[in-house]
Amino acid sequence: MYGAGEVQVEDVPDAHRIEPTDALVRVAYAAICGSDLWPYKSMPHDDTGRRMGHEFIGVVEAVGDEVRTVKAGDLVVSPFLWSDGTCVFCRAGLHSACLHGGRYGWDDVDGGQGEAVRVPQADGTLVVLPVEQDDALMPSLLTLSDVMGTGHHAAVVAQVSPGETTAVVGDGAVGLCGVIAATRLGAEQIILLGSNPERTALGRKFGATDVVAERGDAAVERVRELTDGLGVHSVLECVGLEQAVVTALEIARPGGAVGRVGIPENETAPTGIAFWKNVTLGGGPAPVRAYIEELLPDVLEGQIEPGLVFDRTGPLDEVPDGYRAMNDRETIKFLIEL
Numbered sequence: 001m002y003g004a005g006e007v008q009v010e011d012v013p014d015a016h017r018i019e020p021t022d023a024l025v026r027v028a029y030a031a032i033c034g035s036d037l038w039p040y041k042s043m044p045h046d047d048t049g050r051r052m053g054h055e056f057i058g059v060v061e062a063v064g065d066e067v068r069t070v071k072a073g074d075l076v077v078s079p080f081l082w083s084d085g086t087c088v089f090c091r092a093g094l095h096s097a098c099l100h101g102g103r104y105g106w107d108d109v110d111g112g113q114g115e116a117v118r119v120p121q122a123d124g125t126l127v128v129l130p131v132e133q134d135d136a137l138m139p140s141l142l143t144l145s146d147v148m149g150t151g152h153h154a155a156v157v158a159q160v161s162p163g164e165t166t167a168v169v170g171d172g173a174v175g176l177c178g179v180i181a182a183t184r185l186g187a188e189q190i191i192l193l194g195s196n197p198e199r200t201a202l203g204r205k206f207g208a209t210d211v212v213a214e215r216g217d218a219a220v221e222r223v224r225e226l227t228d229g230l231g232v233h234s235v236l237e238c239v240g241l242e243q244a245v246v247t248a249l250e251i252a253r254p255g256g257a258v259g260r261v262g263i264p265e266n267e268t269a270p271t272g273i274a275f276w277k278n279v280t281l282g283g284g285p286a287p288v289r290a291y292i293e294e295l296l297p298d299v300l301e302g303q304i305e306p307g308l309v310f311d312r313t314g315p316l317d318e319v320p321d322g323y324r325a326m327n328d329r330e331t332i333k334f335l336i337e338l
């Protein structure tokens with residue numbers, strides 16, 4: 001990406017191992033993320049450009065001398081961040097704060113929207129998938145690299161509990177996966193706030209019991225009507241825009257919790273609303289690596305089907321148009337098949 005709206009597919013030097021803890025992975029499937037649309041909308045032009053992509057499944061081609069848990073030939077999924085799995089934060093399940101971790105596409109690490117990636121800290125990062133590369137579950141397995149784990153994180157932070165009420169703000173891929181997560185954790189009522197009819201229909205399929213298409217004050221009013229005037233126990237904020245954060249806090253009931261995973265538009269939060277209702281406001285970059293082992297069996301057994309958020313598949317050449325289509329909201333999420 002060279003700037004807002006400027007995405008090109010180019011030849012770059014081949015990915016290669018550098019550290020003994022690295023794996024070299026040939027990418028089989030990758031995805032465009034909603035968070036990739038932030039620079040797509042706003043990045044100032046840069047002649048050097050930026051490698052893009054952080055969600056992928058691939059086959060290990062080679063590993064360094066210190067790698068123990070993956071080997072050449074393994075089919076693996078990577079979380080959207082790499083992490084060692086051993087530091088104090090990884091052991092606490094917060095791999096997104098790993099002391100020796102980092103991001104794809106930066107600091108000599110390739111982006112996932114390409115043919116191959118050097119994966120640092122391979123032992124801590126990669127998870128071997130017990131299926132073949134052409135398995136029909138690939139789209140759902142690919143969501144474990146980001147959107148399904150991120151939706152789950154929002155649900156965990158929002159303290160979704162069996163029999164209680166939940167609202168999900170946002171009908172993008174993460175919000176829809178948040179509906180799956182809330183359903184999975186036993187929420188009784190799941191109110192999806194979103195205005196796109198096709199997306200909210202998918203949300204209902206995933207378990208949403210109510211859809212609120214209104215925005216702002218009208219949405220807050222509607223959620224109150226649906227909850228006997230009380231608001232909901234748990235809110236998953238999956239957008240990040242200031243208005244969405246305000247709505248999330250407004251619809252939480254006193255003593256409730258908001259789990260935010262939308263990348264914040266503003267550094268400040270309207271915490272006054274939360275204070276006067278004793279609402280817990282938490283969340284941040286999801287430690288999706290921590291959740292893969294928990295979510296993987298449900299995908300393998302067909303209990304959840306988050307791969308339905310992919311509504312377009314194409315080769316690497318179509319990636320620039322995939323960005324455009326997602327940015328124009330023609331496409332929920334684009335799956336790249338290499």
Ligand SMILES: [Zn+2]
Nearest residue numbers: 084087090098
């Ligand atoms: Zn760590």
